[in-house]
Amino acid sequence: xxxxxxxxxxxxxxxxxxxxxxxxxxxxxxxxxxxxEEMESGSFVANIAKDLGLDPKRLSARRARVVSEGSRQHxxxxxxxxxxxxxxxLDREELCGQTDPCILHFEIILENPLQSYRAxxxxxxxxxxxxxxxxxxxxxxxxxxxxxGSRFPLxxxxxxxxxxxSLQSYAISSTDHFRVYTRHRSDGRKYAELVLETxxxxxxxSEISFMLTAIDxxxxxxxxxxxxxxxxxxxxxxxxxxxxxxxxxxxxxxSEQDYVVLTVSATDSxxxxxxxxxxxxxxxxxxxxxxxxxxxVTGEIRLLGPLDFExxxxxxxxxxxxxxxxxxxxxxxxxxxxxxxxxxxxxKVTSLVSPIPEDSSPETxxxxxxxxxxxxxxxxxxxxxxxxxxxxxxxxxxxxxxxLVTENTFDREKVSExxxxxxxxxxxxxxxxxxxxxxxxxxxxxxxxxxxxxxSYMMYVRENNGPAVLIGKVNAFDSDSEQNAKVxxxxxxxEVGGLPQLSYISINSENGNVYALRSMDYEQIGSFQVAVRAxxxxxxxxxxxxxxxxxxxxxxxxxxxxxxxLQNSSSPANDLxxxxxxxxxxxxxxxxxxxxxxxxxxxxxxxLKATDPGLFTIASQNGEIRTTRLITDRDTMKQILIVVxxxxxxxxxxxxxxxxxxLVDGFSDLHMRFTDAAVEEEENGTLTLYLIISLCLVLFxxxxxxxxxxxxxxxxxRHYRERFMSASGNxxxxxxxxxxxxxxxxxxxxxxxxxxxxxxxxxxxxxxFRFLRPIIPSLPPQHGNAGTDSxxxxxxxxxxxLNTDLESANEVRLTxxxxxxxxxxxxxxxxxxxxxxKDNLEVFIFKIIQKAIPFLL
Numbered sequence: 001x002x003x004x005x006x007x008x009x010x011x012x013x014x015x016x017x018x019x020x021x022x023x024x025x026x027x028x029x030x031x032x033x034x035x036x037e038e039m040e041s042g043s044f045v046a047n048i049a050k051d052l053g054l055d056p057k058r059l060s061a062r063r064a065r066v067v068s069e070g071s072r073q074h075x076x077x078x079x080x081x082x083x084x085x086x087x088x089x090l091d092r093e094e095l096c097g098q099t100d101p102c103i104l105h106f107e108i109i110l111e112n113p114l115q116s117y118r119a120x121x122x123x124x125x126x127x128x129x130x131x132x133x134x135x136x137x138x139x140x141x142x143x144x145x146x147x148x149g150s151r152f153p154l155x156x157x158x159x160x161x162x163x164x165x166s167l168q169s170y171a172i173s174s175t176d177h178f179r180v181y182t183r184h185r186s187d188g189r190k191y192a193e194l195v196l197e198t199x200x201x202x203x204x205x206s207e208i209s210f211m212l213t214a215i216d217x218x219x220x221x222x223x224x225x226x227x228x229x230x231x232x233x234x235x236x237x238x239x240x241x242x243x244x245x246x247x248x249x250x251x252x253x254x255s256e257q258d259y260v261v262l263t264v265s266a267t268d269s270x271x272x273x274x275x276x277x278x279x280x281x282x283x284x285x286x287x288x289x290x291x292x293x294x295x296x297v298t299g300e301i302r303l304l305g306p307l308d309f310e311x312x313x314x315x316x317x318x319x320x321x322x323x324x325x326x327x328x329x330x331x332x333x334x335x336x337x338x339x340x341x342x343x344x345x346x347x348k349v350t351s352l353v354s355p356i357p358e359d360s361s362p363e364t365x366x367x368x369x370x371x372x373x374x375x376x377x378x379x380x381x382x383x384x385x386x387x388x389x390x391x392x393x394x395x396x397x398x399x400x401x402x403x404l405v406t407e408n409t410f411d412r413e414k415v416s417e418x419x420x421x422x423x424x425x426x427x428x429x430x431x432x433x434x435x436x437x438x439x440x441x442x443x444x445x446x447x448x449x450x451x452x453x454x455x456s457y458m459m460y461v462r463e464n465n466g467p468a469v470l471i472g473k474v475n476a477f478d479s480d481s482e483q484n485a486k487v488x489x490x491x492x493x494x495e496v497g498g499l500p501q502l503s504y505i506s507i508n509s510e511n512g513n514v515y516a517l518r519s520m521d522y523e524q525i526g527s528f529q530v531a532v533r534a535x536x537x538x539x540x541x542x543x544x545x546x547x548x549x550x551x552x553x554x555x556x557x558x559x560x561x562x563x564x565x566l567q568n569s570s571s572p573a574n575d576l577x578x579x580x581x582x583x584x585x586x587x588x589x590x591x592x593x594x595x596x597x598x599x600x601x602x603x604x605x606x607x608l609k610a611t612d613p614g615l616f617t618i619a620s621q622n623g624e625i626r627t628t629r630l631i632t633d634r635d636t637m638k639q640i641l642i643v644v645x646x647x648x649x650x651x652x653x654x655x656x657x658x659x660x661x662x663l664v665d666g667f668s669d670l671h672m673r674f675t676d677a678a679v680e681e682e683e684n685g686t687l688t689l690y691l692i693i694s695l696c697l698v699l700f701x702x703x704x705x706x707x708x709x710x711x712x713x714x715x716x717x718r719h720y721r722e723r724f725m726s727a728s729g730n731x732x733x734x735x736x737x738x739x740x741x742x743x744x745x746x747x748x749x750x751x752x753x754x755x756x757x758x759x760x761x762x763x764x765x766x767x768x769f770r771f772l773r774p775i776i777p778s779l780p781p782q783h784g785n786a787g788t789d790s791x792x793x794x795x796x797x798x799x800x801x802l803n804t805d806l807e808s809a810n811e812v813r814l815t816x817x818x819x820x821x822x823x824x825x826x827x828x829x830x831x832x833x834x835x836x837x838k839d840n841l842e843v844f845i846f847k848i849i850q851k852a853i854p855f856l857l
Contacts (some may be wrong), residue, residue: 008401012382014628020038023533026617030119030120031051031052031108031118031119031120032119032120032121032122032787033045033046033047033084033121033122034121034122034124035090035121035123035124036123036124036125036126037084037090037091037092037093037102037121037123037124037125037126037128038089038090038091038126038128039086039089039090040086040089041085041086041087041088041089041550042085042086043085043086044083044084044085045075045083045084045085045086045121046084046106047081047082047083047084048064048077048082048083048084048119048219049081049082050082052108052117054082054110054147056080056081056082059077059079059080059110060079060112060649061082061112062110062112062539063079063109063110063111063112064077064079064082064108064109064110064111065077065108065109066084066106066107066108067106067109067350067351068105068106068717069105069108069370069372070106071104072086072088074086074087074088074104074106074121075087075104075106075121077108078726089124092123092124092125092126092162093129093160093161095123096123097160098160098162100125100162100163100568101119101122101123102122102123102124102125102162103121103123104120104121104122104123105118105119105120106119106120106121107119107350107401109351109368110715111121111351111353111546113365114351114353114365114368114396114403116350116351116368116397116401118401119559121579122736123613123629125161125162125163125165126129126161126165126224127161127165127216127217127218127219127221128161129159129160129161129165129215129222130156130159130222130223130224131157131158131159131167131214131215131216131222131223131224132157132159132214132224133155133157133214133224133225134155134158134285134715135155135226136226136227136286137226137227137228137229138154138212138226138227138228138229139229139231139816140152140154140194140228140229140230140231140641141230141231141233141326141327141328141372142196142200142201142230142231142232142233142326143200143232143233143234143235143236143237143325143326143327143387144199144200144201144232144233144234145200145235145236145237145627146199146200147196147199148196148198148199149195150195150196150716151181151193151194151195151198151264152193152195152196152502153183153191153192153193153194153282153318153330154170154180154191154192154194154228155187155191155212155226155282155283156190156191156214156283157170157226158285159214159216159222159223159368159756161216161218163217164216164217164218164219165216165217166216166217166218167189167190167214167215167216168182168190168215168216168221169182169214169215170182170190170191170192170212170213170214170215171212171213171215172194172210172211172212172213172228173210173211173213173746174210174578175208176197176198176716177196177197177198177200178194178195178196178197178208178210178230179194179195179197180192180193180194180195180212181193181195181753183314186316187316187446191283192212192214194228200232201232202232202233202234205232205427206231206232207229207230207231207232208229208232209227209228209230210227210228210231211226211227211228212225212226212227212228213225221449223454226838227760231326232249233325234325234326236270236274236323236325237270238268238269238270238274238275238327239268239323239327239328239329240266240267240268240277240322240323240327240328240329241266241267241268241329242264242265242266242319242321242329242330242331243264243265243266243267244264244334245331245332246331246333247262247264247319247331247332247333247334248333248334248336248413249261249262249301249333249334249335249336250335250338250485251303251307251335251336251337251338251472252337252338252340253306253307253308253309253337253338253339253340254306254342255303255306255307256303256306256341257304257305257306258302258303258640259302259303260300260301260302261292261301261302261303261333261335262300262301262333263298263299263300263301263303264279264294264319264321264331264333265299266279266297266299266321266329266331268321268323269328270323270324270325272324273323273324273325274323274324274327275323275324276323276324277321277322277323278296278297278321278322279294279295279296279297279298279299279317279319279320279321279322280294280296280319280320280322281317281320282318282319282320282321282330283318284319287312287315288315288316288317289795290304290305291303291304291307291312291315291316292304292315292335293311294319295385299319299608301317301319301333301354307337308337308516309337309338309339309340309375309376309833310339310343310374310375310376312337313336313337314334314335314336314337315333315334315335315337316332316333316334316335317332317333317334317335318330318331318332318333319331319332320331324439328599330837334616338381339375339377340374340375340379341372341375341379341426341428341429341430341431342375343373343375343379343432343433343625344373344426344432344433344434345371345372345373345376345382345424345425345426345432345433345434346371346372346373346424346434347369347370347371347384347422347424347434347436348369348370348371348372349367349368349369349436349438350369351367351368352365352366352367352438352440353365353366354366354438354439354440354441355417355440355442355443356410356440356441356443357412357442357443357445358410358411358442358443358444358445358447359409359445359447360406360410361406361409362405362406362407362408362409363405363406364405364406365403365404365405366392366404366405366406366440367403367404367438367440368397368401368402368403368404369401369402369404369422369436370401370402371384371400371401371402371423371424372400372402373426375426375428377430378426378427378429379425379426379427379428380426381427382400382424382425382426382427383424383425383427384396384402384423384424384425385422385423385424385425386420386421386422386423387420387421388592389420390418390420390654391406391407391408391410391418392404392405392406392407392418392420392440393405394422395426399794404420404422404438406855410442412442412443412444412445412480412481413448413479413480415442416442416481417439417440417441417442418439418440418442418513419437419439419739420437420438420440421435421436421437422435422436422437422438423435424436425732427809428592434760442608443485444480444481444482444484444485445480445538446480446484446536446538446539446540446541446542447480448478448479448480448484448536449478449536449542449543450476450477450478450487450535450536450542450543450544451476451477451478451479451542451544452474452475452476452544452546453474453475453476453477454474454546454550455546456533456546456547456548457472457474457546457548457549458548458549458551459471459472459514459548459549459550459551459552460472460553461516461520461524461550461551461552461553462520462552462553462555463519463520463521463552463553463554463557464519464520464521464555464556464557465516465519466519467516467517467518467519468516468517469514469515469516470513470514470515471505471515471516471550472513472514472548473511473512473513473514473570474489474507474512474514474532474546475512475533476512476534476544477548478536480536480538483537483538484536484537484538485536485537486495486536486537487512487516487534487535487536487537488509488510488534488536488537489507489508489509489510489532489533489534490507490509490532490533490535491505491506491507491530491531491532491533491656492530492531492532492533492545495659503517503518504516504517504520504528504550505517505530505550507532512532512534513649514532514548516853520553522552522553522554522596522597523558523596523690525552525594526551526552526597527549527551527552528549528550529547529548529549529550530546530548530550531546531547531548532546532547532548533545534546542694554596554597554598555596555600555649556596556598556600556649556650556651556652556653557596557645557646558594558595558600558653558657559594559653559654559655560592560594560597560603560645560646560647560653560654561591561592561593561594561595561655561660561783562590562591562592562645562655562657563591563592564589564590564591565588565590565659567657567658574659574660574661574662575587575588575659575660575661575662576661576664577627577631577639577661577662577663577664578663578664578665579631579633579635579664579665580631580665581627581630581631582627583627583628583629583630584625584626584627584628585626586624586625586626587616587625587626587627587661588625588659588661589622589623589624589625590605590618590623590624590625590643590645590657590659591623592605592623592645594647596647596649599648599649600647600648600649601647601648602647602648602650603623603645603646603647603648604621604645604646604647605618605619605620605621605622605623605643605644606620606643606645606647606648606655607616607641607642607643607644608642608643608644608646609640609642610639610640610641610642611636611639611640611641612635612636612639614628614629615627615628615629615631615635615639616628616639616641616661623640623643623645625643625659631663635663635665637662637663637664638660638661638662638663639660639661639662639663640659640660640661641659642656642657642658642659642660643657643658643659644656645657650817650853667668668784739855776827
């Protein structure tokens with residue numbers, strides 16, 4: 001029933017205290033609360049959000065939490081409502097012992113931005129402990145001669161409660177000899193003092209017993225009792241006397257075990273056993289008994305172990321001196337513990353933000369930490385610092401609380417993380433310090449664009465390559481990290497030779513490998529350049545560009561093309577050489593080109609086969625055919641030469657040309673043939689005239705048809721060439737064509753104009769003829785008939801100026817082929833029917849052709 005009533009009383013006290021919670025923000029900025037002890041876990045304390053003026057809805061977003069100073073967390077915070085609850089049952093006696101008031105300090109931490117609020121909760125005492133005596137029975141010995149009024153201090157009871165709930169008074173059961181008084185010690189504790197009211201008479205009562213009750217001030221009050229047993233001794237009329245009623249001593253807290261604190265001394269004027277004194281502690285508190293010991297004979301008080309100033313600053317010891325007769329005297333010993341600097345500062349990081357962006361602004365709060373030193377005075381005062389070479393500083397926010405803030409911006413590419421050492425040092429002598437290391441990582445932002453390893457790239461690929469051939473690689477590096485450093489490659493949209501560059505090359509977006517997608521033709525595209533873009537994976541992405549030049553390496557894939565003499569199946573080349581020509585006489589010149597470049601286009605000329613190998617020779621460099629000796633009568637009139645033109649590639653290619661050379665006795669031979677033809681023409685009479693008129697009409701109709709056909713053909717070819725040149729360029733129309741020609745003029749290039757003439761072959765009576773031959777040089781002056789024949793020859797032959805580019809040569813060759821075809825079909829038929837017309841018609845036809853060719857061209 002009493003327990004139930006006691007619980008009811010405690011509940012009333014709890015409710016009463018909760019109704020009068022003191023929540024005020026003082027000038028220091030500390031929020032204070034008060035709760036009674038023994039509240040169950042989960043009990044409500046206060047609403048932090050309301051008291052601090054914060055929005056409860058943002059507490060969760062700001063990761064609000066409670067950080068206690070000690071290692072144990074006594075409170076917990078509901079971040080959704082802002083309510084502060086008790087995490088575990090509070091026992092004031094366990095938390096603070098006899099210290100009053102009992103205050104628990106903690107911090108309320110908020111993030112985004114970092115903020116901290118200091119708070120404290122005062123734990124009020126509840127009367128949950130009864131006074132207790134260390135011994136259930138107290139034994140006293142008193143001589144019967146003890147005069148009335150003598151006082152005897154009794155062992156005090158221990159009550160763990162404080163304030164009104166602590167020990168308040170003592171009482172004894174009914175007795176005629178004694179009265180009890182409640183006395184106060186210097187530290188506020190109360191003890192019982194027994195006062196003798198009436199003289200003792202051992203013969204009447206040798207032992208007196210009664211109950212000593214200790215009562216606290218709680219409501220209801222609690223009490224504890226011990227039995228007091230007093231033995232009345234025979235007369236020993238002298239009691240021991242201490243040399244001092246109060247002894248004082250100062251002891252360093254780091255003094256070693258068995259250190260002599262002081263020595264108490266008492267004397268007794270009695271003799272024998274009544275004068276023998278023994279020393280004991282009269283108040284056997286746990287604190288004193290665990291720290292000190294006393295020699296019962298010498299009175300030396302020694303340390304049982306090291307003291308701790310931070311736990312107890314002073315000790316009050318009651319010493320009793322008892323003689324052999326049982327008489328005793330009492331004295332007090334005050335031991336003051338002197339603080340030494342034996343506690344290094346403690347650094348506790350309550351919050352840390354890591355990583356932080358490299359573009360964080362100065363004064364950004366990175367961490368919050370507390371510094372605590374358990375020593376006192378200068379030994380407990382601390383200073384905090386970090387290294388000077390770091391872009392951070394420690395700023396005090398409140399007493400013993402600091403914030404770590406940035407001083408400037410960061411560059412993650414130079415320093416990706418900082419190892420910060422926080423040094424806390426006290427002001428004691430010698431000074432003690434503590435280091436706390438924290439690592440702050442710097443997170444990357446996309447502030448660096450990719451950089452190529454080269455300012456430009458040159459790549460080579462052989463022509464006629466296969467598809468998907470690796471021709472090179474570009475490489476770019478981004479000094480950022482993770483996704484910001486992931487580089488992808490791409491080609492800028494552009495055209496190469498009229499086609500999109502993506503149809504020529506491609507690039508691997510991951511590793512930068514460049515591949516050729518199609519077979520390259522050096523003769524169409526010698527080189528081209530593209531732009532490669534490297535972009536990182538940041539948001540927004542950064543990029544850089546580089547120029548890649550792709551050079552096509554020429555392969556020997558083009559055989560030499562012979563420009564002169566033109567080769568076709570119907571009319572081999574024919575040239576005239578007078579038999580009077582000297583050695584070294586220039587007969588003709590073979591002209592060829594090669595579509596390749598470099599060594600592959602270096603041409604050499606060789607005489608593969610000749611009717612008389614010793615008569616002619618060809619210059620290997622320029623293709624000039626000259627006589628090697630004088631011509632004799634034994635030399636065959638018709639000489640056939642086969643010339644091979646070969647390039648200088650690794651696998652050389654070649655082309656061949658066949659030349660027919662007629663050895664004549666001067667150009668007068670041709671003139672005689674024309675004279676005979678005129679006589680024969682007069683003899684033939686009217687029939688020959690009619691045939692010639694018919695032939696002219698047929699030729700006129702034929703030439704009109706040819707002109708119409710050639711006009712249509714040339715228009716179609718020019719239209720096609722313009723389209724082709726706009727797309728890919730014409731090999732024979734570009735500037736490289738002239739550089740690939742064989743050196744035929746002595747200065748390394750063909751002249752822009754080259755003289756050609758149409759000439760008639762002599763020899764066997766076949767009707768073969770040839771044009772587009774280099775002009776026959778003038779005969780040497782020592783031949784007498786050279787001048788006469790030269791005049792007649794100029795009447796028969798007409799010089800033509802032709803351009804040497806490939807398009808004009810093709811058009812001339814087309815016209816030549818058509819005229820030759822007509823000549824061999826039509827004229828040869830007439831020759832078979834009328835052999836006498838051969839010479840006259842041949843001269844007449846060539847005169848017509850001579851005048852028609854310039855018009856057609």
